[in-house]
Amino acid sequence: MQIIENSKVKEKLYVEKLENGLTVMIMPKANIQKKYMIWATNFGSIDNRFIAPNEKEETSIPDGVAHFLEHKMFEQPNGTNSLDTLTALGVNANAYTTTDHTSYLFECTDNFIPALDELMDYVQNPYFTDENVEKEKGIIGQEIKMYDDYPQWAVYMNAMRNMYKNNPIKIDIAGTIESISKIDKEVLYKCYNTFYHPSNMVMCFAGDFEPEKLLEEVKKRLKSTEKHGEIKRIYPEEPGEIVKKESVQKMEVSMPIFVIGIKDSLDNKNCNNDSIIKKHIAIEILLNMLIGKSSKLYKDLYESELITGEPYLEYEFSKQYAHIAITGQSNNPKQVLEKLQEEIKKMKSNEIDLEHFKRIKNMIYGNYVKEYDDVAEICRMFVADYMKGINSFGYIENYKQVTPEYTKQVLNEVFNEEKTVISIIEKCTN
Amino acid sequence: MPYKIQEVKRGIKTHMIETNKFKTNLFAIFLSVPLNRESVTQNALIPAVLRRGTANLKTQEEISIALENMYGATLDCGVEKTGDNQTLKFYLETLNDTFLPEQENLSKKAIELLLDVVFNPLTENRNFKKEYVDSEKKTIKRLIEGKIDNKDMYAYNRCIEEMYKNKPYGLYKYGYIEDLDKLDEKNLYEDYKKLLNEAKIDIFVSGNFGNDDIIDVINENINIVNLKPREDKHIINTEEKEKKEKVEVQTIQEPKDVTQGKLVIGLDIDFYEPDSKYAMCLYNVILGESATSKMFQNVREKAGLAYSARSTYVRQKNNIFIRAGIEISNYEKAVNIIKEQLEDMKNGKFTEEDIENAKKYMVAGIKTVQDEQDSEITYYMGQELSGKLIYFEDYINKINDVTREQIDQIAKNININTIYFLKNNE
Known part of the structure; x- marks a missing residue:
């Protein structure tokens, strides 16, 4: 692995780009009880138009898909939910979506390996059904309404809309009640297959780890994947000027x-x-x-x-x-x-x-x-x-x-x- | 032991947490007094005035410049309700000397600055500076008015207020606007001097101090030398004192400008035995704290009624608060599902696995307390106010020793006190 050292903060970062294109970053921290990991894909709320690898046609998706997908990744074919499984391990698991990426993460003190198993398993095995997609609309609807009651969020989003004419940063990360109503399992699979390829993803660990050993554990758990072509992301032309003062x-x-x-x-x-x-x-x-x-x-x-x-x-x-x-x-x-x-x-x-x-x-x-x-x-x-x-x-x-x-x-x-x-x-x- | 407590004088202690895990050193001073309506507002105002200027650094600007020169040290002041006490809190965080680009001794400078902020304020004619008091009265007024800005917290605070009407714990930590009007630079300075003579004082240092004896620096500091020993009057925070009576459930609905309804249900735990708090922690995790909890599973995952649905255990008052953000029209449905969960708990409808999961959840939480300086200080300060010190390992052991019977017993003695709902204006 490549080792990047910083003498000021006295920390080292171990980095490896695997054959399948996945980048792994590890920062060992001795004496810290907590171990933390994130597996993230370069897919966020602004990526709503793209041409998938090996396709010619542009795909345009409703607002809020990246975030919706984040919610649904935890669902498993056997009816269990990975969030429950991780919680049962005494592990604190979560996920979040930003404008340009989606992260799956957990922190733990014990049971790191079983938790790694579960996280790497669910991120590599999506399971969406019409029913579980429908149910999520109620939950995300309440999440959107929760944000509607935060003046801090409203004032920020309005500022984005004042600055940006076309750039999708001006849309809410979670979308709207209306836009998420159009999401179905097909669009989720389409986005999963496009963006959840190792070459579009990064993994980061910090805690009391031996980097080389940890890297082996990661490799063991990676499913084999076909080589992925380029994802062509389409962003609207954004003028230099603002929309309104x-x-x-x-x-x-x-x-x-x-x-x-x-x-x-x-x-x-x-x-x-x-x-x-x-x-x-x-x-x-x-x-x-x-x-x-x-x-x-x-x-x-x-x-x-x-x-x-x-x-x-x-x-x-x-x-x-x-x-x-x-x-x-x-x-x-x-x-x-x-x-x-x-x-x-x-x-x-x-x-x-x-x-x-x-x-x-x-x-x-x-x-x-x-x-x-x-x-x-x-x-x-x-x-x-x-x-x-x-x-x-x-x-x-x-x-x-x-x-x-x-x-x-x-x-x-x-x-x-x-x-x-x-x-x-x-x-x-x- | 990496954690050492020393009594400086009666009612005044230093707490030293030696650790080299962090890039920062953290200093904290806590002044604790019993919470009451007469003094809650002035105590909220005092930290705000103190941070405006010391006898040596007379303006906020001078303090800010000093902090920036210490590689961006941060000074934080505030008040907290800790059970039936009000605690005035002062924190200063600096870089650990090991990580400075140039050799310097910041720790000594930092603790001296913090001691000055708390104990050596700028005065004029033996009063606080009028301008600062007038200006900070407005700041506190805005904080009190600002209660409404965060609707979730507003609903939570309102439920507590209704449950503890005319009792200390029902008070708002920033006090009351009508009481602010009575305060000025003279009487507030009198209140402050009284506070310095009566409060329980705890000074925490956490970090790596090399060969410096940072505790000596504190003991020899003129501000500390000048303090008198005091009778510690703070209220010992333990669940054992919280006797509950069965009350009729009170239901409150309040209209505000919200798009989502905020439901808060306050529960009384009418049970106490030595060490029962460990079983109560586990009861709460199973009911609503973790992602496998009954609240999360049934209110959110099965019924899809909420995004956020959880419960919090307030040890000092022997209460649990259930909170959920729901569609306003789903009020009845949500209340019924939550009541079913409480019934299920009463009837022992939780598995061995639930208990094991809850134990793992608690243990992981306790272990990670030591990974953050401020949470470690908060933990030890909580122990200090409860009058007995339990180390992390003992805490973990006690959690692991809890039996199903103990949780059962708690479940049978939990009753709804208040159902509070914040809904829209009709």
């Missing part, structure tokens, strides 16, 4: 909440990994310098009661989209946006404050190191970054190379007023 929805909240979004260009696709990472680090530094806890703007906003606490700052990107999202709570979100834009202008016309820059950079370094304490966090991070074509260690390797000059350049390129949107959830008055 502003949206307001009313819900029962005690105080308005907002997401400020800045749509970024998609040249990420053509960048190498290190340059994407550097850009990400620079944006994190900039966001913290602009509106983070020690910034002048934060102080002004807090003292004038325009915000109630630290806003949540994030740069989200995949191969298909990239944007900044700033989430917070305010009695006057539009004024927060105005002040932020003034601050961006000021920052653009001044030199970068070097002391501030260094401090934030150190803070970000600390945040990266902290990610390596929790085996669950490690697996999720390596899998999510893998889907973007990135190795997570790259953040710690590259942080030194992010200079004030480069950061200034990113500020000028990305923090564009024309591409800035705001989504607001206001109090309803009943």
Whole structure:
């Protein structure tokens, strides 16, 4: 196996690409009781148009299929459910779907091998019937309604819709009650056969493991598969411009909440990994310098009661989209946006404050190191970054190379007023 | 032993968890006092004011800069309801010195900063700074008003409030808006001084401190030297004190702007024996905590009524709370299915396998407590407040020793106290 070592966090990653195309990543963590694993496929909510290998026709699927499939994978032909089987082993099993991948996972202290057996068995053996698909619509319907009652989710999705005209990131991961009503077992099998091939998947382990031995255990449990052709994913053309600057929805909240979004260009696709990472680090530094806890703007906003606490700052990107999202709570979100834009202008016309820059950079370094304490966090991070074509260690390797000059350049390129949107959830008055 | 407790003075303890598993060191200070209506609001306000400035770092900005300079150390403050106590919590997490890009001694700096935040606030004319108190009163007001923002939690808190009307546990941990109005920089500072003289104080350090004696740093810190010994008045949190009376089931339906109904059912456990809490844990796992539980299997998997359907055991109060998010029109159906599950438990309709699975579930949970610094601290603090220390291994043994008869006995003594339903505005 290939060994990648990081001397700063003092961890090693063992990586192997198997003959069938599956990538396996293992990070041994001595003295930790918990063992964690994820098996993920590069199939998420935005992959809803594609040409399957060896086919000519395009397939277009209802919104929410990746997530629906995640729910149904646990069902077994003998009537049992793998979630029950894993739970009976004393193992904590789960699954989740994002925009670009679906993950099956468990964490355990004992019974690792029997749990590995079960997880690898159910992910490789789908079993869908008309009946079990119908029943799931009720459960997922309640999951969708649960999200409908979360103002945080509504405000985020509205921000996506303000930024993206065509990109499927603007649809809910779980779909809608209407869209899932169209899902049947045929579409599930079709997507399973297309996307659940080892060459489209990655496995990640963290815990007290011997990597070579573990790799053998994985190999033993892999079914033989035919070589898979290329999956052609079709994404609609997305204009550089935003859809609309502003949206307001009313819900029962005690105080308005907002997401400020800045749509970024998609040249990420053509960048190498290190340059994407550097850009990400620079944006994190900039966001913290602009509106983070020690910034002048934060102080002004807090003292004038325009915000109630630290806003949540994030740069989200995949191969298909990239944007900044700033989430917070305010009695006057539009004024927060105005002040932020003034601050961006000021920052653009001044030199970068070097002391501030260094401090934030150190803070970000600390945040990266902290990610390596929790085996669950490690697996999720390596899998999510893998889907973007990135190795997570790259953040710690590259942080030194992010200079004030480069950061200034990113500020000028990305923090564009024309591409800035705001989504607001206001109090309803009943 | 990697876990050492020392009494600094009467009512004040340090707790040291030595471990080299983590890249961070975690420091925590807890001030615990009995929960009551008179002081709940001021106690919620105090941490919010303290984090605004210390005598040395006078503004939030200065504190933030100091934290950023420590490679992004994080300071967290808050209040928690721990049974019939209210605990003010202060955490500071830093990188372990081993993982710094340049050699530095962060641990000492970190604990001193945290001690300053709790014990050495910025004052003006022997009061808190007025500006900070005024501003944080608004913050707490918003938190109280913000109760409604998370509908699941709102429903859960409302059910507890109805079950514990006019009792300490029914209080909201952030207090009450009408009480906030009475607080100012003067009386809040008096309350704070009283709190420092009366609260049970526990200081936790977890991590790898090399050769430094971090406990000495605490003992010799002027803030700690200045504290007086105190009579510890906190309420010992044990299930044995929770005598339940059979009550008529109260049913409450409340309309709000929701698309999904939130059902919460509060159960009384009218039973206590030494160590019965282990059997209660298992009863709860079988009923509704795990994916093989009766709730998950019957409400979600068989009936397809819910996505989320589970139960929680609140040891300190000898209660179980069942929670489910359901279609509003399915209320009757869901309540009936849940009642059937309780009946089945009473009639012993659970298998040996259910018990074994529940034991494995609990044991895995306990083992992994030690994999996270904050959950390990929370575990030991819970033991501290219950007045007896049980190590992880003993805990696991006691779980494994539970018999079917013990679970049966609990099942027969469980009664519904309150059925609360949050539904839509009609």
